[in-house]
Amino acid sequence: MPVADAAAADSRPIGPRRGVRGVVPPGADTAGPAARTLASRLPGFPWDRLGSAAATAAAHPDGIADLSIGTPVDPVPAVIQDALKAAADSPGYPLTRGTRALRAAAAGWLARRHGVSVSPDDVLPVIGTKELIAWLPTLLGCGPGDAVSFPALAYPTYDIGARLAGARAVATDEPERTDGAPVRLAWLNSPSNPTGWVLAPARMRDLACWARAAGAVLASDECYLDLGFDATPVSVLHPQVCGPSHDGLLAVFSLSKRSNLAGYRAGFVAGDPALVAALLEVRKHAGMIVPAPVQAAMTAALGDDGHADEQHARYARRRGVLRPALEQAGWSVTHSQAGLYLWAAHPNCDCWESVRVLSDLGILVSPGEFYGPAGVSHIRVALTATDERIAAAAARLRALR
Numbered sequence: 360m361p362v363a364d365a366a367a368a369d370s371r372p373i374g375p376r377r378g379v380r381g382v383v384p385p386g387a388d389t390a391g392p393a394a395r396t397l398a399s400r401l402p403g404f405p406w407d408r409l410g411s412a413a414a415t416a417a418a419h420p421d422g423i424a425d426l427s428i429g430t431p432v433d434p435v436p437a438v439i440q441d442a443l444k445a446a447a448d449s450p451g452y453p454l455t456r457g458t459r460a461l462r463a464a465a466a467g468w469l470a471r472r473h474g475v476s477v478s479p480d481d482v483l484p485v486i487g488t489k490e491l492i493a494w495l496p497t498l499l500g501c502g503p504g505d506a507v508s509f510p511a512l513a514y515p516t517y518d519i520g521a522r523l524a525g526a527r528a529v530a531t532d533e534p535e536r537t538d539g540a541p542v543r544l545a546w547l548n549s550p551s552n553p554t555g556w557v558l559a560p561a562r563m564r565d566l567a568c569w570a571r572a573a574g575a576v577l578a579s580d581e582c583y584l585d586l587g588f589d590a591t592p593v594s595v596l597h598p599q600v601c602g603p604s605h606d607g608l609l610a611v612f613s614l615s616k617r618s619n620l621a622g623y624r625a626g627f628v629a630g631d632p633a634l635v636a637a638l639l640e641v642r643k644h645a646g647m648i649v650p651a652p653v654q655a656a657m658t659a660a661l662g663d664d665g666h667a668d669e670q671h672a673r674y675a676r677r678r679g680v681l682r683p684a685l686e687q688a689g690w691s692v693t694h695s696q697a698g699l700y701l702w703a704a705h706p707n708c709d710c711w712e713s714v715r716v717l718s719d720l721g722i723l724v725s726p727g728e729f730y731g732p733a734g735v736s737h738i739r740v741a742l743t744a745t746d747e748r749i750a751a752a753a754a755r756l757r758a759l760r
């Protein structure tokens with residue numbers, strides 16, 4: 360989806376912080392029902408702040424190279440489309456826990472590709488992982504008096520989930536050193552969005568030990584697990600990290616990036632059998648169900664590695680074009696060992712100045728500040744554009760030298 364559409368679709372006024380002025384007449388009571396909705400706990404939508412850079416980039420005579428969001432642009436593999444079509448006649452309610460075939464395919468993929476052994480009973484499909492991330496603190500019963508931690512530089516939805524639950528949101532890479540309210544849920548994200556950093560198994564192991572001792576849930580967002588380039592990411596459920604037991608651990612896997620399925624809304628969570636059972640219970644009551652045709656598509660996707668290898672090779676090629684072009688134009692790329700982003704800083708520019716300079720070249724990137732104050736010197740450059748747009752961006756960067 361072009362960024363303009365993504366931002367427009369996701370940023371309509373939804374609540375009192377940004378919306379109430381638009382729907383309540385001047386002078387009316389702004390402490391009415393809208394002011395008490397969950398929307399009042401949420402910050403503004405970050406991508407709204409990219410509007411003028413997006414307009415500048417879009418005005419480039421050769422068109423925008425939109426590298427600001429991680430939305431896949433390559434086709435949904437035929438094997439997956441065929442499975443979706445074959446399951447189109449699905450009049451009944453789907454299973455919240457997922458079909459047996461889907462859960463077996465998920466467990467098979469984890470074993471085959473990542474050396475992780477889970478029972479299909481401990482797999483639960485979700486309606487895209489953003490949904491689970493936003494609601495996990497609530498589903499786990501976190502609330503006021505609890506803390507939810509997430510990395511200092513992070514995908515914004517961990518923070519949103521904490522706020523929706525009314526819990527304290529703590530941005531830290533050291534949840535074991537957090538003061539104040541006890542951490543009930545600690546998020547990891549390896550490979551990281553935005554930095555592409557891959558956590559060492561030893562660090563994950565320490566955190567798993569800490570979480571078990573502290574009675575916290577350690578949830579690992581492994582959205583980019585299949586997209587290692589300079590490092591091989593390891594799942595929190597790998598025996599090297601957690602030993603033979605998954606107690607206290609949840610791992611969250613998305614098919615959006617591996618299989619170009621962002622439009623299908625397809626992911627799953629696996630791990631501690633008691634936690635997965637508790638999530639299933641709430642999700643059954645709340646109707647949080649993956650549609651049957653999408654379950655069939657996921658089953659096909661998880662059973663096929665060929666398309667994922669092809670997609671990995673595509674991103675590796677794009678990375679190989681974009682990274683040297685950015686570096687030659689004066690940005691230094693750090694971390695960025697895996698995942699779909701280059702994390703880059705320029706010695707003379709903060710993140711917003713880099714965004715501005717690049718938008719003049721028709722290249723739209725996101726400012727590191729979107730992911731936390733520690734990102735103020737960096738930009739995040741996504742590899743999710745066509746080969747042609749990546750080549751155009753690289754040519755423009757080369758001309759900047």
Ligand SMILES: Cc1ncc(COP(=O)(O)O)c(C=O)c1O
Pocket residue numbers: 429486487488489490492514548551552580582612613614615621625626
């Ligand atoms: C770190 C991370 N987690 C989760 C998601 C959500 O993915 P989806 O909801 O498409 O499964 C994203 C999307 O970009 C992400 O970057």
